[in-house]
Amino acid sequence: MSAVAKLPATTGPTVAIVNPNAQSGGAEETWKTLRETMRIRFPGLRARYTEAPEHATWLCREALEAGASTIISVGGDGTTNEVLGGFVDPETGRNRFPEATLAVLAAGTGGDFQRMWGRSSLSRQVDRLCAAEARRVDYGVARYVGRDGEPKLRPFLNVASVGVSGDVVRRVNDSDAQLGPTLKYLLGTLQGISGWRNVQVEVRRDEGPKRRVDLTLGIVANGQYFGAGMWVCPDAAIDDGAFDCVEVTGMSRRTLVATLAKVFDGRHLRVRGVEHGRARSVEMRPVWDQAVVPIEVDGEPVGQLPARFELQVDALRLRVG
Template sequence: MSEFASEPVPRGSGLKVALVVSPASGAGAAARVAGSVAARIRPVAGEFVQSVARSGEHAVDLARSAVESGVDVLAMLGGDGAAHAGLQACAGSATAFAVVPAGTGNDLAAALGWPRTSLAAADAFAAALTRGAWGRLDLGRVEGGAWFATVLCAGFDSAVNERANRMRWPRGPKRYDLAILAELAHLRARPLVVETDRERLELDATLVAVGNTPCYGGGIPVCPDADAGDGLFDLTVVTAAPRALMVKMLPRLRSGRHVELPEVRTLRARSVRLGGDNDWVAYADGERQAELPMTVTSVPGALRVLVPE
């Protein structure tokens, strides 16, 4: 990711901070660490407000209420779903966003450079708040719909998301690995149309991923060169591929080397329309969006963020 641009803003104890807890994240991990996280942040904030979300929709409501009240920083304690909820409130506002990871994948937290564990991230949050370390992040926007920060996908990978979201075991990236193996049994290519400001592709495909940041699924670099500071999406399209090839591709996914295969097409675009007769459902930040067709656009610098050291 590109270096964050610094901004001249207040530091430390004069700032109002809101922490929204998504207690179900990480099979209850967020609820277990919420008190300790708050104890690390509260001493360096001028005002500190903590709230607990009952659901994903409630998390969005709490985040929006916090932003409307004029908080300087909104922190979401949870996984990528909680982070996605917070984005909907912070995008395009003066409120800075941060995520304290306590979920399954934590891809956005990793992309922003936060430590892997909740308590280490809370310490980093307190230090960044004291330093006054701020920056800007590009976001993706679904036309008529949600903002997203990491990857929007459809096809095989969205089916994997649906299966992974239904699974209760195991926790962490291995859940996605098992979901991938299970979905391979149902793999089939479908017609896909990809239209960008530069080109149009019509092909049979098994998946398409639109990356604002490189990773989804707990660290899988599906769009390995994506940069959330360049104003462009990186797209990865896997064309019609037999099941044996997809199995061969799996080890490469973890290293980002899948893009070297001839069955994989990559392109870059500021805006892209995805369609075709495929009945695919798109996921963004691991959250279900809508069926194709849809148009998504990169919005440079749409999110103000607190930057960890």
């Protein structure tokens, strides 16, 4: 990643948005052990608890409109994604609060966004968060067809993906929470692969030519990890002004399973059928309009193709613990 440029501190209240259901329901107790320390470190800190899907977006937007200068996301990647949504205009995808800061405490099960800085305990994250400087970073905006058939917009800080991963994420989210994140993703991945059929998709990056591919998996990444530790884009950086894009095409189930083991240490980019590139925008459309090609965004199944992914460069103030 590029050198961190220090940004001037902003004044205003700090609000923590806590997902009590993160960590399979353990995040609420974890937060209670940190609450007094956080209030000492962040005088005037107020905490709000999410009560339903997408509630974090509403809570974040309400706090920012009331003048909050820092929003701390306490939960998993999905919680951080929803909190980011509170910064972003739902029509344009632009950051409505460019001088406010999004801070992240990874208290979920997967924690893929946090992995770029190393896994650590929440108490250690708090120490690092207090010492961290706010920095300008990029984020992505996905425009796609929602599960209700209507056009949708959703920002993402880490990774969006298309194809077999969308089915995998659905299976993972429906699986037994007691299995643990890595085992859940491995089992969900194997189940998703067993039922997947490649689909013809038209892909275009930036203003380049349209290409027809036999899509197995498409990755549009701002961050490096997804799937509870899969190092899918080892060279990605959240402040380099471009997505890292990976296309897995024409791959059989047997080859895909064999390639899976290589993803955890980044060796998959050398496998035949895996192509890597960079872009600021990516468009994907199924050749056959009736084809259902699922999309996941920051670990959440959200809809299907056609879709367009756009990068908002240098558009968000971020602090990470």
